[in-house]
Amino acid sequence: MSEFLQQLVNGITWGSVYALIALGYTMVYGILRLINFAHGDVYMLGAFIGLYASRWFRAGENPNPFKALLVLLTSMVLSALIGMIIERLAYKPVRKSPRLSALITAIGVSLLLENGGVLLFGASPRFFPQIVAQENIPLGLGVTISNQQLIVIAVSFALMVALRWLVLHTKVGKAMQAVSHNHMAAALMGISVDRIITFTFMVGSALAAAAGVLVALQTPKIEPYMGILPGLKAFVAAVLGGIGNIPGAVVGGLIMGIAEVMVTGYLSPTYRDAIAFVLLIVILLVRPAGIFGKAVAEKV
Amino acid sequence: MKRFAALVFILLALVALNVLLPRVTNPYHFQVLMLIGINIVLAVSLNLVNGFTGQFSIGHAGFMAVGAYTSAMFTLKLGQPLVASLSLLPEPVAQGLALLLALMAGGLVAAGAGWLVGLPSLRLRGDYLAIVTLGFGEIIRVLLLNIEAIGGARGLPGIPAYANFFWVYGSVVVVIVLSGRLAHSTHGRALFAIRDDEVAAEALGVDTTRYKVLAFVLGAFFAGVAGGLFAHFLSYLNPSSFTFLKSIEVIAMVVLGGMGSITGSVLAAIVLTLLPEVLRPVKDFRMVIYSLMLIILMITRPQGLMGTRELSLGWLFRRGGAAKEPA
């Protein structure tokens, strides 16, 4: 029983990370009907920016929570800027193009970030400094949680609550909702669709970067291709929850994390990555709209 | 009569080149030439699915892998003994026969995989179909990595090198001719109709599901043949040759050439096979340049080099005439 609960804790930790990344996918898809293939790579960039920020602020020398927070915020802000640049330069020109063109553009951006990363950071893995002192906290019933895991869950949760507040209770958030329903109608209401789209990209990128830093806290080895698998899994999570649906992304992420940890723990580690693909295919064949999604019929 | 003469001419040309080329070119150039041929088969085969029928298939490397491994195992278990037992025939003929059988085996099994992937997925549209095909491509690769009997992560060495210029470019000719014949038939028009407006096609009597699956199966078959040629040329197979990146390379060829244009796929396959070789001096920047090229292409000229048009023999003789629409 305690092993199950321990796995559950691990699963929720990973699930929170997937949820953060999935939110970016789901928001961009909701607003642009585009699968942002490059999103996983922003997660990777977030981790690397965090690495350099840690060096800059010397956060690894005397780990303290304020410097760690500074590292996180720096990464989030800079990644948001990168998100904005990507959107403006690569995605805006193909907004009216056929879907396949936009998809290929996204694949191109993803390849660019990965290989650019190799050029900039080198292909060999780098080590993220320990910017938070490690300690294990027993939860009873034989289950322990490391304070890093706790931080991952807490920060993810806080960011998700902040996002929910943003989308539901602010003017910008309402504008985001409007644009995701109908660009034309939103524009007629006086909303600057371009700016909202860019803003959405920035928020999504910031969340992915946060996930990158949080993961680097737990698993300090980072390298330019680290975003591919988590990106794919987070995408599956977004689809699972219903792509375009924000609470869905959170639920999907948690399910994805827990499923993965359970399969690794109880079946075999070699199938860890396969579970995402299997889940994806099952979902798309059984209920493409996802848990919370609505199927949209084509007008004839 | 005209067709028979053309067939004989092509066969003779292939045989002649098969004998000449290895003697007049250096091994490096010859290797690139062979890879160009294999990539042409891949690009034209994917064009059937993405270009003709407008379906987003981005896991094509999976079908190539299935064909490669199937044909390799076929040769290793059945083909080689067959060649040995046919010692009365001249070696190239016996090997060619073995290769032909292996390619058929690879193609058919790949076609079966195409059917398995296509049938349930084709209810999905656009982006979703793309992701499912990507998922299937990855699953195939992971499966191949985990099957020890065919080498797993260590790969499969020792495949007899039966694939020579004749067979590679013979396959190129076959796939181009068959695709062209398909395009200029009512079945091809059915595929184009599905691409342009699936609802209307269905309402006018086209069984869209059947034709979409057909496109997938045909595309997978030829990808399998390309895989078989690849296996019998390199003599070694490893699942790492069939990643998502490989699928993207093939997509890039179809998109650069112009989706729906056979000529475009051929030209783009040539260009994109040569490109990494040309960029070899700047190897580190190669992938960055490649990805920039994809992005810029999509932004500036998404219809690629040829759009949906073909280069027809008539155009070559008609000076200043425009390329014909596929009719």
Place this chain on the structure above:
Amino acid sequence: MGALLHLDHVTMQFGGLKAVCELDLSIAEGELVGLIGPNGAGKTTVFNVITGVYMPTQGRVTFDGRTISALKSNRIASAGITRTFQNIRLFSRLSCLDNVCVAAHPHRKAGLTAALLRTGGFERDEAALKQQAMDMLEVLGLAAFAHQPATSLAYGQQRRLEIARALAGKPRLLLLDEPAAGLNPQESEELMRLIQDIRRRFGLTILLIEHDMKVVMGSCMRIAVLDYGLKIAEGTPVEIRRNPKVIEAYLGEEMPA
């Protein structure tokens, strides 16, 4: 029943919305029937149910005695019902001739193997198919544009191309969805004559959705009126014009004298 097409208590419900409500409609062979009603009345939905785009939530559609409610669109087309669309749905990257050829596809004789091997049978089949398509283009006065891309045609010509295409399917029942939309009065009149002409020439039964009252009143033998998914009236043009329920549904709309 005697009717070629019969809708029996057909209901089409989308979630909470009843787009078509218990519709009974019979069309006999050779008739030219109009289906009218204000926007959103459910007329195109009726077409979509007949042609198999939607399966009716309740009720049955029979064609020539055979229940077709559960059939897929392509089977219904081969059975003899073809249509045009409210928003033109031409195959944009194909030529006019090819657009029409696609509709002849269900009547092909040569299979895929024959096509790939280029057998004599295939060549003959293909030539016959192309000739049929060409003939249809001639009937609709579009033969000159045969090899041009369908999208290069003017709007009115594109509408006629859609009709040529639907005809090439050799239908017994032809469904026309607002064929006069966007046409000027002279073009509408030509269209009206064309519809009557092709009905006679090909022995067709036609069901027509139209907003242009001149075309409806001038060509239809019988008219059914829908409003909010319900059939509120059915009868000859004269009867319909005088029906108070119809007038109320169209409140304020000019009915031709």
